[in-house]
Amino acid sequence: MYQVKIIDNFDLSTVDDHLLTASETASPDVILVRSSQVPDRLITPRLLLIARSGIGTNTINLAASTTNGTAVFNTPGANANAVKELIIQCLFQAVRPLSQAIRETAKLTADPLQPAAEQQRQAFIGSELYGKTIGIIGLGTIGQRLADTCYHLGLQVVGYNRSPKNLQHVRQVANIAEVLTQADFVVLLLPLTTETSRIIDGPKLALMRPSATLLNFGRGELVDNSAVVQAVQDRRLKAYITDFPHRDLQNIPHIWQLPHLGGNTREALSHSTNLTFQNTQDFLTAGTVRASVNFPTADLPFASPDRLTLFFKDRPGFWAEVDSLLTQNHIPVEEMVVNTRDSVGYILMNTTLSLAQRQHWTTLRQALMAVSGMIRVRLLANASAPFSPSI
Numbered sequence: 001m002y003q004v005k006i007i008d009n010f011d012l013s014t015v016d017d018h019l020l021t022a023s024e025t026a027s028p029d030v031i032l033v034r035s036s037q038v039p040d041r042l043i044t045p046r047l048l049l050i051a052r053s054g055i056g057t058n059t060i061n062l063a064a065s066t067t068n069g070t071a072v073f074n075t076p077g078a079n080a081n082a083v084k085e086l087i088i089q090c091l092f093q094a095v096r097p098l099s100q101a102i103r104e105t106a107k108l109t110a111d112p113l114q115p116a117a118e119q120q121r122q123a124f125i126g127s128e129l130y131g132k133t134i135g136i137i138g139l140g141t142i143g144q145r146l147a148d149t150c151y152h153l154g155l156q157v158v159g160y161n162r163s164p165k166n167l168q169h170v171r172q173v174a175n176i177a178e179v180l181t182q183a184d185f186v187v188l189l190l191p192l193t194t195e196t197s198r199i200i201d202g203p204k205l206a207l208m209r210p211s212a213t214l215l216n217f218g219r220g221e222l223v224d225n226s227a228v229v230q231a232v233q234d235r236r237l238k239a240y241i242t243d244f245p246h247r248d249l250q251n252i253p254h255i256w257q258l259p260h261l262g263g264n265t266r267e268a269l270s271h272s273t274n275l276t277f278q279n280t281q282d283f284l285t286a287g288t289v290r291a292s293v294n295f296p297t298a299d300l301p302f303a304s305p306d307r308l309t310l311f312f313k314d315r316p317g318f319w320a321e322v323d324s325l326l327t328q329n330h331i332p333v334e335e336m337v338v339n340t341r342d343s344v345g346y347i348l349m350n351t352t353l354s355l356a357q358r359q360h361w362t363t364l365r366q367a368l369m370a371v372s373g374m375i376r377v378r379l380l381a382n383a384s385a386p387f388s389p390s391i
């Protein structure tokens with residue numbers, strides 16, 4: 001059984017109960033997390049994987065995880081529709097004061113009520129999204145979905161992504177400044193990285209139209225808070241809507257703070273949790289990697305009694321050394337996939353070990369770990385065959 005440290009809320013009852021057990025150990029095998037910070041102290045040699053339910057992995061030390069041979073997974077697309085719908089809801093609320101109108105109508109006591117209510121309509125005149133320009137910064141899964149919906153609502157869509165995308169309804173521009181100068185609404189949908197931290201600062205805000213609204217659904221740190229407060233207070237920016245509340249933004253007119261609600265629908269949470277458990281189960285039982293942010297993708301039918309997984313720093317000659325070690329030890333390579341990503345590589349190898357080889361696994365493992373660049377070696381037993389558990 002693998003020991004799982006659960007950060008945030010996860011219900012393990014739907015997971016195979018022979019695989020995972022919740023634990024408060026200081027060195028877990030698995031970490032399950034949403035947006036909370038993963039403390040570096042939990043990245044110990046035992047840690048096989050961190051499964052992030054959601055997209056942003058800025059709260060996880062990816063460099064330390066990779067060096068440690070810990071796979072980090074996320075759930076691409078699982079909450080994209082939820083975030084898109086919330087942004088659309090905010091856009092409508094920004095142009096038509098629906099909640100205020102409902103609140104004020106509820107206060108009325110006149111009878112008949114309708115004429116009295118209609119008397120107040122003047123205060124709630126809104127405007128329309130149709131024909132306005134939306135600027136989307138970050139044209140990934142959410143950005144693309146948002147672009148499509150906005151196009152069908154009759155908005156003009158301008159967008160910027162680091163690597164341009166092949167998109168039908170978006171006029172892609174060469175830089176962020178071009179989005180900021182043209183848009184009535186600017187939506188931030190970037191990951192938080194060293195490159196994107198405070199990407200919207202005072203000079204960038206100065207490029208926006210005074211009638212424009214900035215919506216931040218990426219991460220709070222993408223925006224310089226003091227600069228945005230200044231811009232709103234000086235009426236150089238109409239409004240700032242953020243999904244990442246901060247004390248510096250609290251109770252300021254024309255700044256709306258949401259409690260990080262983007263992915264918070266039943267559907268999105270269910271998709272994300274299911275994918276998180278799938279990522280976890282597939283990696284633990286077969287070494288399979290499909291949605292990792294630091295491991296190369298690798299998938300191979302587990303058509304043998306045993307499987308070796310090797311995670312390593314990529315270098316010329318690595319496989320030749322491993323291959324000769326396996327040959328010396330009479331370990332057959334029945335089928336194999338290898339893939340690389342940045343400076344690391346990952347191998348899934350189907351094999352069949354004799355009883356004696358299994359008994360001497362610790363020695364063979366040490367020999368494999370001694371190959372220069374090797375980071376982590378695992379031996380997995382095929383659960384559908386009658387062998388002893390994985391080591």
Ligand SMILES: NC(=O)C1=CN([C@@H]2O[C@H](COP(=O)(O)OP(=O)(O)OC[C@H]3O[C@@H](n4cnc5c(N)ncnc54)[C@H](O)[C@@H]3O)[C@@H](O)[C@H]2O)C=CC1
Pocket residue numbers: 054055056057076077079080083137138139140141142143160161162163189190191192195196217218219243260261262263264
């Ligand atoms: N408010 C919420 O609850 C949620 C927030 N998010 C945030 O939204 C972000 C985007 O989510 P997805 O669209 O699902 O991710 P994604 O990975 O599909 O899209 C991110 C896009 O940003 C682009 N990008 C990265 N760095 C860039 C840069 N420096 N300049 C321009 N473009 C750059 C990438 O090329 C990619 O197209 C996440 O990383 C997360 O921080 C995601 C889900 C829920």
Ligand SMILES: O=C(O)C(=O)COP(=O)(O)O
Pocket residue numbers: 034035036053054055056057079260262263264
């Ligand atoms: O998926 C993301 O990146 C999000 O921001 C959603 O985070 P959450 O899991 O709702 O805390």
